[in-house]
């Protein structure tokens with residue numbers, strides 16, 4: 001009922017512990033608070049909060065148009081709805097290194113377990129598109145140092161994302177990843193790795209957890225969880241996948257409505273009302289009503 005039953009501190013601690021255990025944590029992207037509930041109910045280990053999804057949800061492209069306030073607000077709505085740890089996409093940190101410090105504090109207050117900050121120039125773009133640019137080494141490291149300085153809860157996971165692979169190649173990516181770890185990053189998100197061998201090279205390069213981005217229609221081949229685990233990956237995200245699936249279903253549903261004038265033939269594709277109510281814990285609210293509001297007042 002209502003929000004997560006765990007405190008934010010407990011979620012961060014659990015996230016750190018699971019990462020330290022070496023298991024591979026699967027974190028599908030929640031496109032809204034309700035889908036975070038579904039991810040938890042299906043037994044996944046975490047929830048990813050994607051910048052691309054937040055932008056798309058607002059009808060905007062993912063080119064740095066969203067503000068810190070919008071992203072932190074959505075992160076709060078999603079993170080509070082689940083007992084799972086949430087990892088949020090903080091893009092380039094929303095400004096200069098000083099802003100990055102503030103971004104970290106806002107995200108801490110929003111209740112996420114971790115966030116990632118990337119080394120793209122502003123305005124950023126999707127990491128799987130051509131023509132992106134990265135900042136110089138100094139600026140990239142300053143962003144991470146500012147993030148670490150801004151953090152108040154040592155259990156908040158600060159992940160550095162590097163986009164340099166798609167710009168300067170794999171050697172540069174390995175060097176940048178090592179430098180980001182030296183600057184204080186707790187984990188590395190090597191963006192747009194093309195092959196499993198590239199993930200393995202990144203695995204050998206740093207001794208902190210690494211993340212694999214299994215976004216569709218991008219630069220990376222889509223590897224299974226088992227193959228990523230064997231390559232030594234610690235976290236995997238499918239950032240936009242649930243939104244893509246839901247939008248794909250919406251397109252097909254609208255087509256049916258156009259052609260058939262009713263959605264009867266699509267009922268099997270829909271989440272049943274009963275399943276929605278389970279997810280929302282309607283029953284818990286009903287009991288609450290009974291226990292709290294159904295009482296008799298004695299008159300004498």
Ligand SMILES: C[C@](O)(C(=O)O)[C@H](CC(=O)O)C(=O)O
Nearest residue numbers: 050051052126127128215239
């Ligand atoms: C992970 C990502 O940063 C996101 O915002 O979800 C995107 C995903 C995408 O656009 O497919 C990315 O840059 O990879």
Ligand SMILES: [Mg+2]
Nearest residue numbers: 050051052089
């Ligand atoms: Mg993003």
